[in-house]
Amino acid sequence: MYREVILDHYKNPRGHGAIEGAHAHAEGQNPLCGDEVSIFVRFGDDGETIDDVGFEGRGCAISQAATSMLTEMVKGRKAADVAALPKEDLLEEIGIPLTPIRLKCAILGLGVLKVALHRAKGTPLPAEWQGLADDLTI
Amino acid sequence: MAVSPATTLDTERLRADFAVFDELVNGKPVAYLDSASSTQKPRQVLDAMREFYEHSYANVHRGVYTLAERATEGYEGAREKVRAYINAPSNREVIFTRSATEALNLIAYSWGLENLGPGDVVVITELEHHANFVPWQYIASKTGAQFAHIPIDDYGELQLDALDEIATRGNIKVVANNLVSNTLGTINPVEKLAVWAHDHGAIMVVDAAQAAPHRHIDVQALGCDFLAFSSHKVCGPSGVGALWGKRELLDAMQPFNFGGEMIRSVSLERTSWNELPYKFEAGTPAIAEAYGFGIALDYVSEVGLDAIEAHERDLVGHAMASLGEIPGLRIFGPPADRRTGIVSFEVANVHPHDVAQILNWEGIAVRAGHHCTQPLMTRLGVAATTRASFYLYSTHEEIDRLVAGLLKVKETFGA
Numbered sequence: 014m015y016r017e018v019i020l021d022h023y024k025n026p027r028g029h030g031a032i033e034g035a036h037a038h039a040e041g042q043n044p045l046c047g048d049e050v051s052i053f054v055r056f057g058d059d060g061e062t063i064d065d066v067g068f069e070g071r072g073c074a075i076s077q078a079a080t081s082m083l084t085e086m087v088k089g090r091k092a093a094d095v096a097a098l099p100k101e102d103l104l105e106e107i108g109i110p111l112t113p114i115r116l117k118c119a120i121l122g123l124g125v126l127k128v129a130l131h132r133a134k135g136t137p138l139p140a141e142w143q144g145l146a147d148d149l150t151i
Numbered sequence: 152m153a154v155s156p157a158t159t160l161d162t163e164r165l166r167a168d169f170a171v172f173d174e175l176v177n178g179k180p181v182a183y184l185d186s187a188s189s190t191q192k193p194r195q196v197l198d199a200m201r202e203f204y205e206h207s208y209a210n211v212h213r214g215v216y217t218l219a220e221r222a223t224e225g226y227e228g229a230r231e232k233v234r235a236y237i238n239a240p241s242n243r244e245v246i247f248t249r250s251a252t253e254a255l256n257l258i259a260y261s262w263g264l265e266n267l268g269p270g271d272v273v274v275i276t277e278l279e280h281h282a283n284f285v286p287w288q289y290i291a292s293k294t295g296a297q298f299a300h301i302p303i304d305d306y307g308e309l310q311l312d313a314l315d316e317i318a319t320r321g322n323i324k325v326v327a328n329n330l331v332s333n334t335l336g337t338i339n340p341v342e343k344l345a346v347w348a349h350d351h352g353a354i355m356v357v358d359a360a361q362a363a364p365h366r367h368i369d370v371q372a373l374g375c376d377f378l379a380f381s382s383h384k385v386c387g388p389s390g391v392g393a394l395w396g397k398r399e400l401l402d403a404m405q406p407f408n409f410g411g412e413m414i415r416s417v418s419l420e421r422t423s424w425n426e427l428p429y430k431f432e433a434g435t436p437a438i439a440e441a442y443g444f445g446i447a448l449d450y451v452s453e454v455g456l457d458a459i460e461a462h463e464r465d466l467v468g469h470a471m472a473s474l475g476e477i478p479g480l481r482i483f484g485p486p487a488d489r490r491t492g493i494v495s496f497e498v499a500n501v502h503p504h505d506v507a508q509i510l511n512w513e514g515i516a517v518r519a520g521h522h523c524t525q526p527l528m529t530r531l532g533v534a535a536t537t538r539a540s541f542y543l544y545s546t547h548e549e550i551d552r553l554v555a556g557l558l559k560v561k562e563t564f565g566a
Contacts, residue, residue, distance in 0.1 A: 015509070015563060024565075045520065046504045047534030071534075073502035074564075115508065 015074060016109055023074040028084030032067045037133035041125040043117050048072025050080050052125045054133070061091050073118050075111070080122025082106050087126065096130040098123065160462045165454065166544050168193035179514030182549040187333055187361060187493050187540030188518050189383045196386060199446040200439050211438055212412065226438050229445030230428070233393045236448045237378060238369040244401060246394040246431040247441050251360040252282040254379035254394035257407040257431060258356055259286035263325070265405060269295035271324040274317055274353070276301040276309055276339070277530050278332045281523040283358040287327055297321055303530060307335040307484040314347055323351035330362035334522040334538065335484030336467070336493030345374035354400065360384055364542065365463060365491045367456050370395055382440065387447030391440040394431070401427055408433035451543070459543045463492030466541045466550065470494050473554045479566060480557065483531055492541035495522070498557065500566045503537040509563055513556040
């Protein structure tokens with residue numbers, strides 16, 4: 014069953030909403046579920062620390078809850094660290110077994126965030142996330 | 152096996168033919184409610200295919216030895232079974248393809264590229280499966296033909312009064328429609344559309360993938376020019392489908408694939424085509440699968456299409472009545488008496504993938520998604536639906552488990 018925490022994030026998403034004047038932004042979708050996620054990031058004065066992160070989206074509970082959990086995980090961390098964040102860290106946070114199909118729902122938000130950060134910093138997207146066009150299609 | 156088809160189904164006896172129903176999923180017996188996507192296979196089909204491979208397998212048509220003769224006999228015997236199943240006038244008009252999708256592509260490419268141009272109109276419907284939508288959209292754009300659609304009403308039924316306006320747009324050349332909608336189960340008025348198409352000098356293309364497993368198909372009574380269906384939705388193996396077309400149309404068409412088997416003679420200067428149906432069967436076909444397709448049609452015919460249709464009507468009535476009692480659950484499509492055994496629905500505030508996930512934990516297999524009908528999803532105003540679909544082996548008990556599972560979904564989401 015879905016863990017209570019997932020349902021809670023789905024019904025009461027954290028970091029929900031666009032951020033005006035965001036320093037980094039990207040959108041992505043999972044055509045299979047019809048999940049859509051847009052992520053906005055604002056950096057602190059050092060240009061490195063993620064001061065604020067918000068998202069908008071619609072789709073299944075896994076995709077939306079995972080993105081909500083992600084915003085809590087990355088706030089206050091360095092952009093470079095988050096850009097290199099292994100997906101296993103997020104999956105551990107989600108904490109339920111996922112089939113390969115649902116895995117895509119779970120990591121959609123993380124992929125979009127990585128696209129946003131790498132694009133803002135002008136660094137190349139890691140190989141495992143590449144081939145996903147300008148905006149992420151998982 | 153029985154000679155005269157039964158009028159009611161002995162589901163318990165039929166289920167014994169399907170080993171998959173002994174399977175446990177998440178510790179529970181599987182409730183397979185995704186037959187519109189693909190049906191399960193009875194041991195009669197599996198045994199026959201194994202026997203065929205063990206005693207009668209070789210490549211078809213070209214060999215002069217005994218195994219090749221047996222294989223050819225099995226393959227051509229299946230063609231005759233397909234012909235009889237759809238009451239086609241001749242088995243030369245029956246072409247084995249990879250799938251219903253490939254059959255529809257064959258028509259769009261081989262007929263469409265030669266016969267469509269600017270000023271012509273291709274007519275499809277808003278509830279078409281992508282397989283009978285995208286090929287026509289592509290070929291229309293390639294040839295400069297217009298691409299028009301017949302809209303549906305709120306019950307998911309075709310609005311035929313739109314035809315008059317569509318007729319003013321140009322030369323109507325093709326009308327393509329599924330006999331049964333794979334998403335809503337709507338039974339479409341293909342006979343009427345065929346008359347309208349012919350009145351306007353157009354051909355009528357019927358996607359019967361979702362109809363052929365569930366009701367009698369008679370291409371002559373339908374009055375269509377082409378009809379496609381697949382094996383895997385009729386208890387047969389995947390990887391093989393059938394196209395029927397009127398001989399004069401098939402004769403006038405160019406091949407779709409080129410290679411072995413489809414030629415009469417090949418020289419450095421020129422190549423001439425083989426006769427029907429081989430002109431459209433380049434390369435080694437899915438031999439044992441075609442054979443199994445024929446056995447599956449025998450199986451379904453012996454169970455009896457009238458009985459299957461009545462059984463599904465009973466199931467869909469039960470499903471719509473029970474699901475209709477769940478608050479916040481909305482069923483799409485026409486009333487039970489105007490659809491086959493398909494029920495698409497949404498649960499308020501729960502995404503269909505979450506619905507399907509939670510049902511899977513209960514051992515219940517349903518499909519969640521757009522069902523390859525995105526224009527229909529747009530019309531219904533949803534990104535996706537959950538779909539339960541039934542077949543000859545489906546039971547009331549499985550539907551009751553679905554209802555209990557959906558109550559669990561609502562409880563989980565507090566929806």
